[in-house]
Amino acid sequence: MKFGVVVFPGSNCDHDAFWAVSHNLGADAEFIWHDSHKLPAVDAVILPGGFSYGDYLRCGAIAKFSPVMASIKKFAADGGLVAGICNGFQILTESGLLPGALVRNQGLKFVCRPVELEVASADTPFTNAFHKGDRVTFPVAHGEGCYTADQRTLDQLEAEDRVLFRYIDNPNGSERNIAGICSKGRNVLGMMPHPERVTEPLMGSSQGLLVFRSMMSALISK
Amino acid sequence: MLNITPELLATHKISSGEYDKIVSLLSRTPTITELGIFSVMWSEHCSYKSSRVHLKKLPTRSKYVLLGPGENAGIIDIGGGYGVAFKIESHNHPSFIEPFQGAATGVGGILRDIFTMGARPIAVMDAIRFGPLDDPECGKRNRRILEGVVSGIAHYGNCFGVPTVGGECVFDPSYNGNPLVNVFALGVIKADEVFLGRAEGVGNPVIYVGAKTGKDGIHGATMASDEFTEESKQHRPNVQMGDPFMEKLLLEACLEAMKTGAIEGIQDMGAAGLTCSTSEMGSRAGTGMEVDLMHVPQRETGMTAYEIMLSESQERMLLVAKKGREQEVFDVFKKWGLDAAVIGTVTADGILRVRHNGTIVAEIPNRCLADEAPIYQRPFTKPARKVPMEGPTFASKDLGADLKALLASDDLCSKRWIWEQFDYMVRTNTIAGPGYDAAIVRVKETGSSVAVSLDGNGRYCYLSPREGAKLMVAEACRNVSTVGALPLAATNNLNFGNPEKPEIMAQLVEAIEGMSEACEFFETPITGGNVSLYNETLGEGILPTPVLGIVGLMKTTAPVKNVFPAARLDVLLIGGLGDCDLTHFGGTQYANTILKTMWGMPPALDMAQEKKVQDMIRQLVVDGLVESSHDIGEGGIAVALAECSFGGVGCEVMLPNVLRPEFALFHEGPSRILVSTSKAETIHKLGKRLGIEVVALGSTIVDRYVVTGLLDLPLGELRETWESALETKLHA
Numbered sequence: 038m039k040f041g042v043v044v045f046p047g048s049n050c051d052h053d054a055f056w057a058v059s060h061n062l063g064a065d066a067e068f069i070w071h072d073s074h075k076l077p078a079v080d081a082v083i084l085p086g087g088f089s090y091g092d093y094l095r096c097g098a099i100a101k102f103s104p105v106m107a108s109i110k111k112f113a114a115d116g117g118l119v120a121g122i123c124n125g126f127q128i129l130t131e132s133g134l135l136p137g138a139l140v141r142n143q144g145l146k147f148v149c150r151p152v153e154l155e156v157a158s159a160d161t162p163f164t165n166a167f168h169k170g171d172r173v174t175f176p177v178a179h180g181e182g183c184y185t186a187d188q189r190t191l192d193q194l195e196a197e198d199r200v201l202f203r204y205i206d207n208p209n210g211s212e213r214n215i216a217g218i219c220s221k222g223r224n225v226l227g228m229m230p231h232p233e234r235v236t237e238p239l240m241g242s243s244q245g246l247l248v249f250r251s252m253m254s255a256l257i258s259k
Numbered sequence: 260m261l262n263i264t265p266e267l268l269a270t271h272k273i274s275s276g277e278y279d280k281i282v283s284l285l286s287r288t289p290t291i292t293e294l295g296i297f298s299v300m301w302s303e304h305c306s307y308k309s310s311r312v313h314l315k316k317l318p319t320r321s322k323y324v325l326l327g328p329g330e331n332a333g334i335i336d337i338g339g340g341y342g343v344a345f346k347i348e349s350h351n352h353p354s355f356i357e358p359f360q361g362a363a364t365g366v367g368g369i370l371r372d373i374f375t376m377g378a379r380p381i382a383v384m385d386a387i388r389f390g391p392l393d394d395p396e397c398g399k400r401n402r403r404i405l406e407g408v409v410s411g412i413a414h415y416g417n418c419f420g421v422p423t424v425g426g427e428c429v430f431d432p433s434y435n436g437n438p439l440v441n442v443f444a445l446g447v448i449k450a451d452e453v454f455l456g457r458a459e460g461v462g463n464p465v466i467y468v469g470a471k472t473g474k475d476g477i478h479g480a481t482m483a484s485d486e487f488t489e490e491s492k493q494h495r496p497n498v499q500m501g502d503p504f505m506e507k508l509l510l511e512a513c514l515e516a517m518k519t520g521a522i523e524g525i526q527d528m529g530a531a532g533l534t535c536s537t538s539e540m541g542s543r544a545g546t547g548m549e550v551d552l553m554h555v556p557q558r559e560t561g562m563t564a565y566e567i568m569l570s571e572s573q574e575r576m577l578l579v580a581k582k583g584r585e586q587e588v589f590d591v592f593k594k595w596g597l598d599a600a601v602i603g604t605v606t607a608d609g610i611l612r613v614r615h616n617g618t619i620v621a622e623i624p625n626r627c628l629a630d631e632a633p634i635y636q637r638p639f640t641k642p643a644r645k646v647p648m649e650g651p652t653f654a655s656k657d658l659g660a661d662l663k664a665l666l667a668s669d670d671l672c673s674k675r676w677i678w679e680q681f682d683y684m685v686r687t688n689t690i691a692g693p694g695y696d697a698a699i700v701r702v703k704e705t706g707s708s709v710a711v712s713l714d715g716n717g718r719y720c721y722l723s724p725r726e727g728a729k730l731m732v733a734e735a736c737r738n739v740s741t742v743g744a745l746p747l748a749a750t751n752n753l754n755f756g757n758p759e760k761p762e763i764m765a766q767l768v769e770a771i772e773g774m775s776e777a778c779e780f781f782e783t784p785i786t787g788g789n790v791s792l793y794n795e796t797l798g799e800g801i802l803p804t805p806v807l808g809i810v811g812l813m814k815t816t817a818p819v820k821n822v823f824p825a826a827r828l829d830v831l832l833i834g835g836l837g838d839c840d841l842t843h844f845g846g847t848q849y850a851n852t853i854l855k856t857m858w859g860m861p862p863a864l865d866m867a868q869e870k871k872v873q874d875m876i877r878q879l880v881v882d883g884l885v886e887s888s889h890d891i892g893e894g895g896i897a898v899a900l901a902e903c904s905f906g907g908v909g910c911e912v913m914l915p916n917v918l919r920p921e922f923a924l925f926h927e928g929p930s931r932i933l934v935s936t937s938k939a940e941t942i943h944k945l946g947k948r949l950g951i952e953v954v955a956l957g958s959t960i961v962d963r964y965v966v967t968g969l970l971d972l973p974l975g976e977l978r979e980t981w982e983s984a985l986e987t988k989l990h991a
Contacts, residue, residue: 046596047504049420053687056703086685088418091504147413149682178417178682234684239701239817 084125143210333786358407378446436796476571550603717802744811756800822906837928
């Protein structure tokens with residue numbers, strides 16, 4: 038059971054994700070450099086938070102051209118689990134692996150704070166360790182985390198039970214309080230809150246570990 | 260030959276005496292490039308010419324200090340084969356001219372100082388000071404400066420990926436035209452893998468890495484002269500532009516390149532850019548350096564030698580590699596997409612020799628720039644002070660209203676609006692972040708954590724620079740002890756006015772001496788820091804504002820709370836109610852906010868008592884005998900009790916009836932800590948044994964804030980006042 042953590046120039050939550058799945062979850066983990074043309078033998082991929090390529094142009098807009106993203110698209114098309122957190126979510130929407138876009142926070146300021154979330158769907162490889170309706174608290178830390186999409190897409194996400202997390206007290210103006218979604222095939226996750234930042238008691242809580250534990254059990258039962 | 264006019268010297272801030280010295284050291288007239296080099300290297304900022312004789316008084320050694328002042332940052336031993344490198348630095352003037360970039364590059368500069376040692380930065384803190392937000396004349400500008408500084412710090416730190424874990428934000432009219440932005444950074448380093456800024460090994464290549472050199476920040480240390488602009492044509496802002504993404508790449512590339520073993524020495528290019536790094540690296544190692552500016556990566560064509568040598572473009576480093584192993588260094592920088600170029604070699608003759616377009620444009624013995632830099636014994640008299648010793652007679656009309664006014668005051672209100680813009684959690688080491696008495700950051704490599712507190716108090720230091728500085732050291736150490744850590748070492752940022760005025764120089768001298776005495780006493784040597792002088796507007800100096808960062812060490816464990824966690828706990832006051840008279844009340848927040856004046860002396864400090872109280876609270880926290888722990892600082896016990904209640908659990912307490920109510924509630928006597936506990940008896944016994952007064956004040960309760968006979972207020976209302984004040988003022 039091995040996680041691959043992608044490192045773009047400017048990723049800065051790469052070590053945090055690595056620590057969460059290796060030290061706190063007890064799985065194997067490996068860093069994947071952004072210009073690798075081939076993915077190493079991993080069972081799941083994490084696109085971590087940060088400011089890939091300085092987030093110039095638009096968040097995630099340059100990262101989508103990284104050689105590694107072509108391999109990740111293929112990995113996802115084959116049903117592999119891909120979790121994009123924060124900047125990772127932005128990269129996934131820019132790459133077209135997830136619908137919609139993340140735009141500037143409604144308050145126009147970077148916001149770092151723990152926020153309460155409702156688990157809106159437990160029927161995914163990323164949330165199977167939760168129950169629908171569970172309340173969890175994960176931190177957010179972003180300036181561009183306002184999820185937006187056209188009404189049809191939003192309706193479709195809801196109809197297909199693809200909204201995984203919703204904000205209780207919306208910190209960024211996201212449409213329909215959406216904090217995290219998955220792909221149609223349910224194997225690609227994008228979320229703005231940081232589960233890796235709450236994966237051991239010293240971080241104040243271990244609730245975030247359940248996201249990675251869900252991935253692990255989904256892979257084992259596959 | 261260069262025509263040296265008095266105007267040219269004046270714009271380079273070189274006195275005629277200093278110029279004569281330059282000519283005699285070189286035995287000839289300097290070139291314009293040389294004049295620029297001397298100007299920056301002998302500037303106050305680089306040479307500490309006014310403060311150096313007094314800085315020598317500071318203690319710098321202890322068994323924990325691995326590296327003291329003189330390098331890019333100090334390092335202390337935290338055990339397990341690791342150390343932490345840390346330093347504080349100011350970016351005051353740039354932050355006034357261009358708040359966003361000024362503050363951002365302040366963060367960038369101090370981060371480079373840390374990772375140039377080989378340390379990975381794990382925490383940033385900032386001490387920022389502004390004019391009042393509701394100042395009738397400058398309020399609007401002050402609000403704009405604050406917003407710019409905060410977003411600049413956020414922009415740089417968040418993108419770079421270092422958590423901003425705390426700090427302080429203070430207001431006073433003396434900062435109206437001169438805000439203070441002091442940034443502290445700390446990094447983890449293997450104790451036996453420390454890199455120094457030394458150009459060792461004659462014949463070794465000198466390699467330039469990082470961003471290209473542009474015309475930005477050229478006159479960061481000395482202003483442009485008319486004669487000079489003739490040559491440079493274009494004017495660029497004196498404030499440099501920061502690129503945190505570039506800095507993040509530079510960090511990763513430098514740490515990776517250091518692992519190759521091909522690097523001999525490395526230094527960042529900060530103030531005075533290439534000039535400072537080439538001459539300092541040579542002078543530390545007793546070598547020289549010969550560089551050819553043709554090879555320096557440049558952002559634009561046609562830059563003069565003067566411009567290249569003095570540019571303060573950000574995100575650049577100079578390193579000396581082992582001869583023959585250049586390629587290993589190049590490979591790493593190429594991987595990270597960064598420029599790396601050999602620009603010269605280390606020489607044996609001790610001379611900084613600079614070539615440009617085939618001619619030698621500067622040839623200066625390094626010792627002239629470093630060892631021969633002027634040192635001034637500036638005259639000093641009595642510290643500037645325009646307030647009386649005697650205080651006014653006053654009586655509070657409404658103690659509850661006074662408390663609310665204090666909680667809503669600029670200095671004491673919640674700073675959440677500021678710190679929520681900082682990513683204070685990235686790297687997942689932040690055990691206690693903003694809002695705690697001291698920030699706690701764990702070191703994953705060792706199982707230990709460091710606790711840091713930044714403190715300064717301009718009003719105390721104005722009333723008495725000596726006593727104020729001692730109080731500042733005591734407070735910073737107390738904050739670190741309050742969370743259970745042992746204070747080990749310090750870094751200081753000395754922000755003062757014009758040292759050429761004897762009454763300002765006196766402030767500096769007395770503050771250094773006070774700090775020295777207290778740091779000696781609390782066994783927290785100063786391992787480095789920064790001096791920022793000439794903080795003046797229209798001839799009026801800022802309050803003398805030394806700022807201290809104390810670093811403490813503790814075992815990694817869940818932090819003690821700083822708020823009351825539950826009802827029906829005992830509330831105890833460790834250290835007793837303390838004493839106060841009218842004279843020692845004149846520097847308090849009550850005097851400042853309610854009475855709008857200042858007089859007398861800062862609170863009286865008994866350092867021996869302070870140390871005993873700190874030892875006791877550390878023991879209480881480490882042994883798990885307290886449920887919460889919070890020190891009493893500005894605003895006195897009334898404000899501290901309110902802060903402890905803002906977690907949602909209030910208190911019902913009674914103060915011993917020995918002082919008049921205003922003094923009892925609001926005096927700021929040091930050496931006092933509030934705790935809540937279910938083990939009161941054990942603590943009373945321990946207090947007796949240690950000779951520390953422990954007062955049973957009362958207990959924690961739900962939803963109310965009661966000081967029997969004096970105050971009775973609903974908690975929600977107090978909290979709302981405290982939480983909303985800053986944002987309300989900013990958007991007024």
